[in-house]
Amino acid sequence: MSHTAHIRSHRKPRRSASKIAMRAGVAGGVLSTLAVAGASGAANAAEPVTQTLELPTLTADVATQVAQSADATQQAAANYQLQAERDAAAAKAAKQAKSDLADAKQKAEAKKKAAQEAARKEAAARASRNSERTTLSAKATTSTSTSTSTSTATGSAAAVVAFVKAQIGKAYVSGATGPSAYDCSGLVQTAFKQVGISLPRVSQDQSTAGTQVSLSNLQPGDILYWGGAGSAYHVAVYVGDGMFVGAQNPSSGVGEHPLSYDPPTGAVRVL
Template sequence: MSHTAHIPSHRKPRRSTSKLAVRAGVAGGVLSTLALAGTASASPSEPVAETTLEMPVLDLDLAAEVSSAVTTAAENTRAAAVTGELHAQEEEARTGAAAEAKKAKEDAQKADAEKKAKDEADRKAAAERATRSSSRATLQSASAANTQGSGTVTAPATGSAAAIVNFARAQVGKAYVLGGTGPSSFDCSGLVQAAYRQAGISLPRMSQDQSSEGSSVSLSALQPGDILYWGSRGSAYHVALYVGGGKFVGAQNPSTGIVERSLSYDRPTGAVRVL
């Protein structure tokens, strides 16, 4: 029986041709050495003992290969992570830029709308001012025409009308006090009532009632002593006295007191004639 008949095989999975060749060479050298040693030591009278030998294991530094593979995989993983992070940052930047662009567009649209609204408001305000100026010019023209027109407007006051006008003008500069009936202060209806008292005519105390007295008269045909009212007849909220020349005397308010003003200063709604 061969000396190597019972040597167990320690083959490992085939790796490559070069590795197998190296292993085969080493194994062959070991077997040859064992065969020579067995021949020299064996005795014809003694039986040859069977010996089981371990095949040497060839260490090809597999740990280094595994370490290198792990390192490569880790580097690939890191590279993939970096690439993914860069992609995420790029996407976030694109999203942020889109949001900023959208907001800027909305702000621009809002500013444009506000500008249009302001321009429209300015246009309307200018139109209203122009209308008021035109109306004021018309009133001034009408007042001038009345002053220079018929004798009913420009004729001097006489009789009872003169007494009313003279009294009213004498109160100019005195204070306006709500409920005042003289002699140091008046409210609007208190002044009218006191002026008519000088002509021996008794009038109601309140402006609403005074605007209902006598007969209605056109503002284009006023005579001194006519009662002017603001609001509607029978429910007027303010009264004054026409004194001729396109002017009136009235107790206006606490800040102005009793004043003489042109009709264009505060155009009355209507007038009544009591005389």
């Protein structure tokens, strides 16, 4: 036996053919993979890269907030529209009120002018009546002084004068003919009935019942009238000495007054 037979050899053991083949196959596969990857990389380098972004899905809370925001926006729009309509209505109402105020002012001014004109006419008419009464008063004064000789009543005239004086103090009632109350023509009619003379019932007719006489030539028993002959509105009886007795009005009743108290327009004589 050799003296080296028990010494272990230091050479690497030979690889088996199968292992060598396996390693060669693995290496080839790796190279193939690298080749494909390289080719793919080259292709990807030549083409643009498209990246897809996925939007986040709305959660229930976010959806509710969006809905509430939409409702709030819609409500705000409705409020703006309502306010605009109210503003338009207010503007229209203000315009109408302004127009109505102008009309009212115009009508008030017209009424004021009409009232002023009526007052002016009334004042002119009053002044005219006062002037006429002043003239008549002067005539009555003259007639009093000129009729002194005929101021004493006699006969039927005395009876008429006595009757009307006996009624002084009684009430004035429209349409009354005695014995407790009279109106102006009722007193005159009843007085002349005492002496058998029938006179018309109303003042207008009594003012034309006899002969027209001048106020400057009055005698007791003459009928005095106020207003025009045939359109008189008041009558009384002249009792002499510049005095007359008549049923004047509800406040004074039957009374005796001087001619200057209310100067008459004319007179008629029936006795």
